[in-house]
Amino acid sequence: MSTLQQEVGKRRTFAIISHPDAGKTTITEKVLLFGQALQKAGTVKGRGGSGQHAKSDWMEMEKERGISVTTSVMQFPYNDRLVNLLDTPGHEDFSEDTYRTLTAVDSCLMVIDAAKGVEDRTRKLMEVTRLRDTPIVTFMNKLDRDIRDPMEVMDEVESELNMMCAPITWPIGCGKEFKGVYHLHRDETILYQSGQGHTIQDLNVIKGLDNPELDQAIGDDLAEQLREELELVVGASNEFDLELFLQGELTPVYFGTALGNFGVDHMLDGLTEWAPAPQPRATDVRVVEASDEKFSGFVFKIQANMDPKHRDRIAFMRICSGKYSKGMKMRHVRIGKDVSISDAVTFMAGDRSHAEEAFPGDIIGLHNHGTIQIGDTFSQGEALKFTGIPNFAPEMFRRIRLKDPLKQKQLLKGLVQLSEEGAVQVFRPIDRNDLIVGAVGVLQFEVVVARLRTEYKVEAVYEPISVATARWVTCDDERKLDEFRRKAGVNLALDGGDSLTYIAPTMVNLNLTMERYPDIEFHKTREH
Numbered sequence: 192m193s194t195l196q197q198e199v200g201k202r203r204t205f206a207i208i209s210h211p212d213a214g215k216t217t218i219t220e221k222v223l224l225f226g227q228a229l230q231k232a233g234t235v236k237g238r239g240g241s242g243q244h245a246k247s248d249w250m251e252m253e254k255e256r257g258i259s260v261t262t263s264v265m266q267f268p269y270n271d272r273l274v275n276l277l278d279t280p281g282h283e284d285f286s287e288d289t290y291r292t293l294t295a296v297d298s299c300l301m302v303i304d305a306a307k308g309v310e311d312r313t314r315k316l317m318e319v320t321r322l323r324d325t326p327i328v329t330f331m332n333k334l335d336r337d338i339r340d341p342m343e344v345m346d347e348v349e350s351e352l353n354m355m356c357a358p359i360t361w362p363i364g365c366g367k368e369f370k371g372v373y374h375l376h377r378d379e380t381i382l383y384q385s386g387q388g389h390t391i392q393d394l395n396v397i398k399g400l401d402n403p404e405l406d407q408a409i410g411d412d413l414a415e416q417l418r419e420e421l422e423l424v425v426g427a428s429n430e431f432d433l434e435l436f437l438q439g440e441l442t443p444v445y446f447g448t449a450l451g452n453f454g455v456d457h458m459l460d461g462l463t464e465w466a467p468a469p470q471p472r473a474t475d476v477r478v479v480e481a482s483d484e485k486f487s488g489f490v491f492k493i494q495a496n497m498d499p500k501h502r503d504r505i506a507f508m509r510i511c512s513g514k515y516s517k518g519m520k521m522r523h524v525r526i527g528k529d530v531s532i533s534d535a536v537t538f539m540a541g542d543r544s545h546a547e548e549a550f551p552g553d554i555i556g557l558h559n560h561g562t563i564q565i566g567d568t569f570s571q572g573e574a575l576k577f578t579g580i581p582n583f584a585p586e587m588f589r590r591i592r593l594k595d596p597l598k599q600k601q602l603l604k605g606l607v608q609l610s611e612e613g614a615v616q617v618f619r620p621i622d623r624n625d626l627i628v629g630a631v632g633v634l635q636f637e638v639v640v641a642r643l644r645t646e647y648k649v650e651a652v653y654e655p656i657s658v659a660t661a662r663w664v665t666c667d668d669e670r671k672l673d674e675f676r677r678k679a680g681v682n683l684a685l686d687g688g689d690s691l692t693y694i695a696p697t698m699v700n701l702n703l704t705m706e707r708y709p710d711i712e713f714h715k716t717r718e719h
């Protein structure tokens with residue numbers, strides 16, 4: 192096996208999907224604790240009032256709110272693998288970047304608050320993972336609290352997310368009575384000790400379900416109940432099947448408490464063993480295998496002002512094949528230029544350091560002076576373009592207006608550039624002089640106004656506008672498209688890349704329009 196193949200085989204690149212407050216930040220802390228990236232868990236995010244800010248906090252807005260605006264990337268070793276965890280902005284900082292990050296990973300961890308079950312944001316994010324049939328590992332969190340019937344929550348995952356569940360561990364009690372989990376594959380019970388959340392615990396393990404030690408440890412009644420329950424569970428649920436998991440049709444399910452740092456290691460064991468190594472990626476000309484010798488990668492995110500002192504922009508690139516080494520030449524395919532990259536950065540839990548080399552599945556940061564756009568491909572000379580890094584239809588809209596009307600040109604330029612970075616999307620209605628800004632998360636609106644002020648010297652304000660959603664429209668028949676353009680013109684606009692977009696005032700309007708024009712295709716995503 193070549194070094195490249197070995198490096199590819201070692202890597203696991205994943206992201207966490209969850210609803211706000213389900214425990215993503217806490218689980219990230221524990222995962223890093225296991226990865227020994229942090230000495231002691233608890234420094235990922237500065238929580239309200241604690242005064243301690245995470246290493247990755249860099250922007251003023253971020254400091255004020257104690258949230259992480261960046262999608263930082265964390266690399267750490269676990270077992271004999273090298274794990275890349277891509278953080279997905281989740282609270283007010285939820286944005287299109289969250290969606291796009293999910294197109295740059297090979298698997299996802301879904302964290303569910305077991306007291307609440309499947310929530311809204313999780314549903315949305317799962318929809319995005321469906322675009323690539325990304326394999327999903329599930330962690331049912333907060334077992335130290337009273338939760339819903341675990342069987343019921345798994346049923347909810349199956350029916351609402353359309354994915355089979357295969358429990359790998361099974362909880363013994365919950366809340367104050369939480370005793371631990373039984374590991375179905377290892378045939379052992381791992382006992383929970385409360386109050387040990389900040390350390391890696393010495394495990395108290397009882398081998399075998401019929402072991403009398405189990406009765407001693409958790410009591411006769413609970414032990415008997417567990418045995419009966421497990422018979423039911425095994426009968427009623429699916430067995431783990433690697434193929435189905437890799438196709439995104441079945442998820443292994445783990446139970447635990449992130450706060451108590453219990454069960455996170457079981458999940459990581461499963462994830463690092465079963466989740467796929469860097470996968471082949473489609474381009475417009477061929478499928479690129481991770482083990483292809485020639486380097487290639489694509490940009491899925493651009494981050495402005497990573498370092499407030501340097502006002503630079505960093506383009507986050509997912510490496511798809513070959514090896515990056517410091518100083519190498521890469522072809523920036525869209526503009527057809529060869530560039531020498533000597534200062535790419537890697538990300539270690541918020542710290543930026545210079546990468547000497549990096550492999551498929553890794554994320555590197557390129558310094559960007561405005562030439563790099565979301566979706567750009569870099570290669571070693573070959574003219575190819577990775578597909579599947581789309582724009583997502585915004586979910587919130589505002590009309591943007593200038594305080595000084597003479598600066599319309601600067602405003603448009605700023606908005607188009609910010610839309611190329613993926614910060615926001617801009618729409619220009621075809622029949623009037625108006626500018627509509629669309630975003631996936633509300634914080635983006637503030638970010639855009641702040642950046643327009645500092646980087647483009649324009650003062651802009653928002654006005655409310657009644658828009659429910661946007662869809663990119665295409666049609667194979669030019670004549671029908673023209674007719675649509677004439678008849679539905681009031682609701683049509685061009686986006687930052689001049690693609691035709693239907694701006695729907697209401698969902699009802701959208702549905703009616705789709706019915707009325709069956710030959711027109713309405714898309715929720717747009718490829719760059």
Ligand code: G4P
Pocket residue numbers: 209210211212213214215216217218238239281332333334335336447448449450451
């Ligand atoms: P998020 O990133 O998904 O939004 O969730 P986060 O980890 O910030 O967790 C949200 C809240 O849930 C936090 O409480 C956190 O401590 C708590 N939490 C996470 N995992 C568990 C768990 O296993 N058990 C219990 N009981 N709670 C858990 P908070 O009060 O909002 O923050 P904090 O002030 O306690 O840090």
